[in-house]
Amino acid sequence: xxxxxxxxxxxxxxxxxxxxxxxxxxxxxxxxxxxxxxxxxxxxxxxxxxxxxxxxxxxxxxxxxxxxxxxxxxxxxxxxxxx
Numbered sequence: 001x002x003x004x005x006x007x008x009x010x011x012x013x014x015x016x017x018x019x020x021x022x023x024x025x026x027x028x029x030x031x032x033x034x035x036x037x038x039x040x041x042x043x044x045x046x047x048x049x050x051x052x053x054x055x056x057x058x059x060x061x062x063x064x065x066x067x068x069x070x071x072x073x074x075x076x077x078x079x080x081x082x083x
Contacts, residue, residue, distance in 0.1 A: 007028040007053065008029045008057045009029075009030050009032075009055065010029060010031045011045055011060065012039070013060055030052075042060065042063045
């Protein structure tokens with residue numbers, strides 16, 4: 001199978017069923033449960049995803065938007081945004 005354009009890291013607010021459905025479509029998906037990162041702060045979740053080349057997938061839009069702005073203001077990038 002060819003590598004798809006995105007590899008995902010799903011936070012614990014995203015149903016495990018979503019991971020299964022995405023995998024059935026060929027996406028590489030890692031959940032916070034699988035990574036042993038349940039109940040980890042959002043900034044640590046984003047750092048983990050970035051360190052592993054994964055795009056952080058969350059329903060927690062407000063917190064993530066704040067983190068994304070912080071990354072941009074610091075000149076950092078994550079795998080949902082490239083500089």
